[in-house]
Amino acid sequence: MPVIAVLNPKGGSGKTTVAINLAHALALDGDKVLLVDSDLQGSARD
Numbered sequence: 001m002p003v004i005a006v007l008n009p010k011g012g013s014g015k016t017t018v019a020i021n022l023a024h025a026l027a028l029d030g031d032k033v034l035l036v037d038s039d040l041q042g043s044a045r046d
């Protein structure tokens with residue numbers, strides 16, 4: 001099971017945006033995807 005982490009200590013650098021779009025693209029490709037947002041802000045969950 002491959003794990004892709006989108007990491008950067010700087011807020012607002014686009015981590016959530018990249019992670020959501022990457023997850024969506026992989027899902028459209030037929031991959032089973034679990035998107036986990038470990039930031040307290042939880043923007044991807046919203």
Ligand SMILES: Nc1ncnc2c1ncn2[C@@H]1O[C@H](COP(=O)(O)OP(=O)(O)O)[C@@H](O)[C@H]1O
Binds near residue numbers: 010011015016017
């Ligand atoms: N490639 C991009 N070009 C323009 N705006 C972007 C890009 N990636 C993210 N943003 C915008 O920048 C802001 C912060 O992005 P976000 O993904 O929430 O960052 P992070 O998760 O690192 O805090 C959001 O308003 C988002 O829409």
Ligand SMILES: [Mg+2]
Binds near residue numbers: 041
């Ligand atoms: Mg974020």
